[in-house]
Amino acid sequence: MALIVQKFGGSSVANAEKIERVAWIIAEKYTEGNDVVVVLSAQGDTTDDLITKANEINPNPSKREMDMLLSTGEQISVALMAMALEKLGLPVVSLTGWQIGMQTNTEYNNARIKALSAERIKAELDRRRIVLVAGFQGINRYDDITTLGRGGSDTTAVALAVVLNADLCQIFSDVEGVYTSDPRKIPGAKKLDEITYDEMLELASLGAQVLHNRSVEMAKRYNVKMEVLSSYVRKPGTKVKGVTKVEQSKISGVAMDTNVAQIAIMEVEDEPGIAFRVFQALSKEKINVDIILQSVGRNTTKDISFTVARTDLDCAVAALKEAQKFIGFSDISMNANVAKVSIVGAGMMSSPGVAAMMFEALYDSKVNIGLISTSEIKISVLVDEHEADRAMSAIHARFFET
Amino acid sequence: MALIVQKFGGSSVANAEKIERVAWIIAEKYTEGNDVVVVLSAQGDTTDDLITKANEINPNPSKREMDMLLSTGEQISVALMAMALEKLGLPVVSLTGWQIGMQTNTEYNNARIKALSAERIKAELDRRRIVLVAGFQGINRYDDITTLGRGGSDTTAVALAVVLNADLCQIFSDVEGVYTSDPRKIPGAKKLDEITYDEMLELASLGAQVLHNRSVEMAKRYNVKMEVLSSYVRKPGTKVKGVTKVEQSKISGVAMDTNVAQIAIMEVEDEPGIAFRVFQALSKEKINVDIILQSVGRNTTKDISFTVARTDLDCAVAALKEAQKFIGFSDISMNANVAKVSIVGAGMMSSPGVAAMMFEALYDSKVNIGLISTSEIKISVLVDEHEADRAMSAIHARFFET
Numbered sequence: 001m002a003l004i005v006q007k008f009g010g011s012s013v014a015n016a017e018k019i020e021r022v023a024w025i026i027a028e029k030y031t032e033g034n035d036v037v038v039v040l041s042a043q044g045d046t047t048d049d050l051i052t053k054a055n056e057i058n059p060n061p062s063k064r065e066m067d068m069l070l071s072t073g074e075q076i077s078v079a080l081m082a083m084a085l086e087k088l089g090l091p092v093v094s095l096t097g098w099q100i101g102m103q104t105n106t107e108y109n110n111a112r113i114k115a116l117s118a119e120r121i122k123a124e125l126d127r128r129r130i131v132l133v134a135g136f137q138g139i140n141r142y143d144d145i146t147t148l149g150r151g152g153s154d155t156t157a158v159a160l161a162v163v164l165n166a167d168l169c170q171i172f173s174d175v176e177g178v179y180t181s182d183p184r185k186i187p188g189a190k191k192l193d194e195i196t197y198d199e200m201l202e203l204a205s206l207g208a209q210v211l212h213n214r215s216v217e218m219a220k221r222y223n224v225k226m227e228v229l230s231s232y233v234r235k236p237g238t239k240v241k242g243v244t245k246v247e248q249s250k251i252s253g254v255a256m257d258t259n260v261a262q263i264a265i266m267e268v269e270d271e272p273g274i275a276f277r278v279f280q281a282l283s284k285e286k287i288n289v290d291i292i293l294q295s296v297g298r299n300t301t302k303d304i305s306f307t308v309a310r311t312d313l314d315c316a317v318a319a320l321k322e323a324q325k326f327i328g329f330s331d332i333s334m335n336a337n338v339a340k341v342s343i344v345g346a347g348m349m350s351s352p353g354v355a356a357m358m359f360e361a362l363y364d365s366k367v368n369i370g371l372i373s374t375s376e377i378k379i380s381v382l383v384d385e386h387e388a389d390r391a392m393s394a395i396h397a398r399f400f401e402t
Numbered sequence: 403m404a405l406i407v408q409k410f411g412g413s414s415v416a417n418a419e420k421i422e423r424v425a426w427i428i429a430e431k432y433t434e435g436n437d438v439v440v441v442l443s444a445q446g447d448t449t450d451d452l453i454t455k456a457n458e459i460n461p462n463p464s465k466r467e468m469d470m471l472l473s474t475g476e477q478i479s480v481a482l483m484a485m486a487l488e489k490l491g492l493p494v495v496s497l498t499g500w501q502i503g504m505q506t507n508t509e510y511n512n513a514r515i516k517a518l519s520a521e522r523i524k525a526e527l528d529r530r531r532i533v534l535v536a537g538f539q540g541i542n543r544y545d546d547i548t549t550l551g552r553g554g555s556d557t558t559a560v561a562l563a564v565v566l567n568a569d570l571c572q573i574f575s576d577v578e579g580v581y582t583s584d585p586r587k588i589p590g591a592k593k594l595d596e597i598t599y600d601e602m603l604e605l606a607s608l609g610a611q612v613l614h615n616r617s618v619e620m621a622k623r624y625n626v627k628m629e630v631l632s633s634y635v636r637k638p639g640t641k642v643k644g645v646t647k648v649e650q651s652k653i654s655g656v657a658m659d660t661n662v663a664q665i666a667i668m669e670v671e672d673e674p675g676i677a678f679r680v681f682q683a684l685s686k687e688k689i690n691v692d693i694i695l696q697s698v699g700r701n702t703t704k705d706i707s708f709t710v711a712r713t714d715l716d717c718a719v720a721a722l723k724e725a726q727k728f729i730g731f732s733d734i735s736m737n738a739n740v741a742k743v744s745i746v747g748a749g750m751m752s753s754p755g756v757a758a759m760m761f762e763a764l765y766d767s768k769v770n771i772g773l774i775s776t777s778e779i780k781i782s783v784l785v786d787e788h789e790a791d792r793a794m795s796a797i798h799a800r801f802f803e804t
C-alpha cells in the first residue's frame with residue numbers, strides 16, 4: 001500500500017456539500033489501505049473576506065499580523081474536513097502549520113520553507129489516522145505564524161511528499177488535468193496523460209494556471225511524482241514527472257498569456273553596458289523582464305524592445321523615464337495590447353521543424369508576429385492581443401488536431 | 403507605572419468600528435506609560451457562525467476538532483485589533499494560546515489551565531509592545547488546541563494577571579459594572595463601586611452574568627484586583643477585591659435566575675442513604691442540584707424537593723424515573739414555572755435582620771415563597787415565575803431605595 005499526499009484547493013472545499021464530496025475522495029484512498037495525508041486551502045472566499053475585514057480597519061497592516069489573520073482560513077478548512085470524515089466513521093486528525101513543524105524563514109506573507117519535521121504526522125499515520133494539514137502556513141524562528149504566499153498550499157503538499165517519501169502527490173482542482181491548451185478557448189484541447197516537470201514549469205509560467213511553479217520546482221528537485229486531477233470528475237488526471245513516455249508528441253501544449261506589455265526604448269548608444277543599465281533600472285523596482293529583442297545597430301545607436309507584465313507597465317515606464325539620462329535614449333514607446341502565445345514540449349529539442357510549423361500556422365492565419373523568444377523546450381511569440389485567440393487556435397490545430 | 407490586563411468580550415469587538423473604539427481604550431492606558439496585555443474574545447457571532455458551519459457537516463463532531471475550529475475566532479480578533487493599533491502608530495503584537503504557553507489539561511471544549519509560562523509576553527512587554535492575547539484557548543500535552551469553555555476569556559485574563567503579577571485586571575463588557583440588581587428590570591438599580599470576590603461569586607452563580615465564576619474564583623485565590631467596566635462609557639466600573647470598605651451596605655445585590663425548575667419526589671422511605679441515592683441518579687447525568695428541601699418525616703416516609711436548571715429538567719425526571727425502584731418513591735412532580743430570587747452581601751453575616759427584611763418585603767407585596775436556601779452571604783427563595791419580577795423589585799426597593 002502507498003503513502004499518498006492529496007491537496008484540495010479553496011473552491012473544492014467552499015461549502016458543506018463540497019467538503020462532503022472531498023471527504024469521499026479521501027475516504028476511498030484511505031479505505032483502499034493507503035496512508036493518506038491531505039493538505040487543504042482556505043474555503044472559497046474566506047481569504048478574500050478576511051482581507052476585506054483587515055482593510056476596513058487598516059489599509060496597510062503589518063505583514064506579520066496579516067499572516068496571523070489569514071492562517072485561520074486553512075485551520076477552519078481542516079477542522080471542518082475532519083468533522084466530515086468523522087461522520088464517515090474514519091479516524092482522522094487535523095493539524096496546523098506549527099503542529100506539523102513547518103519551519104519557514106521570516107519573510108511574512110511570502111515565507112520560504114526551511115525545515116519540516118513532520119514527526120507528528122508520522123506518529124498519526126502509524127496510528128492509521130487520516131492526517132489533514134492546513135496548507136499555506138508555517139512558523140518562523142520567533143514562533144510567529146507565517147504564510148507561504150502564492151501557491152503556498154501546493155508547496156506544502158509537495159514538501160510533505162518529500163519529507164514523508166510519498167509515492168504520489170495529487171493536486172485536486174476544478175480542472176481535470178493539464179491540457180494541450182486552454183479548454184475554454186480551444187474546443188479541441190486534449191488532456192495530457194503525462195507531462196515533464198520542465199514542460200509543466202514552462203506552461204505554468206505561461207499562464208496555464210494549473211500548478212504554481214514553486215511546487216513544480218520542488219517536485220522536480222526531489223523527483224516527487226505529481227498528478228493534477230479534478231475534485232468533481234472521478235477519472236485519472238495528468239501525471240507530472242521527470243521523464244515521460246518516448247512516444248510523447250513533439251509538443252505538450254499551447255498557452256497564452258495576456259498579462260504582457262511591450263516597451264521599446266529608442267536610439268540607445270550601441271556600446272557595452274547599456275542593456276545592463278536598462279535592466280538595472282527595472283530590477284530596482286522588482287520588475288521582471290521577459291522577451292528581449294535588441295535591434296541590429298544603426299549608425300552608433302540601436303533600439304531595445306522587451307516585455308514586462310502588463311500590471312508592471314506604468315511602474316516600468318516611470319522607472320525608465322527617471323533613468324533616461326543615466327541610460328541615454330531618445331524616446332520610449334509602449335504597447336499594452338499584446339499577448340504572448342507559446343508552445344512547450346520536451347520533444348521539440350530533437351525536432352527541428354517545430355518552430356517552422358508554428359510560424360507557418362501563424363502565417364496561414366495571417367497573424368503578425370512581434371518579438372520571438374525560444375528556449376530548449378519553448379517557443380514564444382508576441383502577437384497583437386486581438387489576434388491572440390486566433391493564433392492559439394491555429395497553432396493548436398496544426399499540432400494536435402490533424 | 404502599572405501592568406494592566408484588559409479583557410474585551412465578543413460584542414466589544416464585533417465590527418471594525420467597535421474594534422477601533424477598543425483600540426483607543428487600549429492606546430490610552432498604554433500611552434499613560436503602563437504595560438498593557440489585552441485578552442480578546444471572538445468577534446460577535448463568529449463562534450456561533452463556526453458552530454453552524456460545523457453542524458451543517460456533522461451534528462456530532464469530536465470535541466478535539468471543535469476546539470481546532472473555534473480557536474480561530476479569537477485569533478482573528480487579536481490580528482484585527484493589532485492592525486487597529488498599528489494604525490494608531492503603536493507597537494503591538496498578537497499572540498495565540500500556544501504562543502503564550504497556555505498549557506491545559508486534555509478536556510477539549512472545557513479545558514482547565516495547568517500552566518502558563520508567559521515568557522513570550524514578558525519579552526514583548528520588555529520591548530514596550532502592547533500584547534494582544536487570544537482568549538479562551540490553550541494547548542494540551544499532545545500539542546492539540548483546547549478551549550477553556552464558558553467564561554474562558556475572563557479566565558485567560560485573570561490567569562495572565564496572576565502570572566504577570568499585574569496591578570489590575572479590567573474586564574470590559576457592555577455593562578458599566580456590577581449593579582445592585584438587573585438594571586433592565588429594576589430602574590432603581592445602582593452601580594456598586596466595590597464588591598468582594600465572595601459576593602461576586604454568589605451573584606455570578608445567581609444569574610447576574612457579569613463575570614464567570616471560574617475567573618472570580620481564580621482572582622480570589624491569587625488576590626487579583628479586578629474591575630468590571632464598560633467598553634462604551636468611559637467611567638470607573640466596579641472593583642472586585644478581597645475586602646471592601648467598612649461602610650459597605652449590608653447587601654450588595656438582588657439577583658434573579660429563571661433557568662430553574664422544581665422537582666418533588668413523594669413518599670420516599672425515611673431512612674439514611676435515600677438522599678444519596680436520589681442525587682447519585684442525577685449526578686450520573688451530570689445534573690447539578692441547587693436548593694434542597696426535605697420534609698419532616700410523616701409516618702415512615704418523607705418528601706424531597708429540590709431545584710435543577712430548567713434546561714436539565716427533562717433529563718433529571720427521566721433519570722429519576724429510571725431509578726424509581728432503586729430509590730423507592732411513590733410519585734414525582736415537577737414545576738418549570740419557578741424562579742430563584744436571591745440577595746447577596748458579605749455584610750449580612752453580622753446583620754441578623756437581613757432575612758427578616760427580605761421576607762417582609764415579599765410578604766408586603768404578596769409574593770408566596772417556595773423553597774428557601776441560605777449561605778453565609780446569600781439568601782435565595784424560590785417563587786412563582788410570574789411573581790419573580792415583582793419579588794425582585796420589592797426586595798431591591800426595601801434594601802436600596804429608601
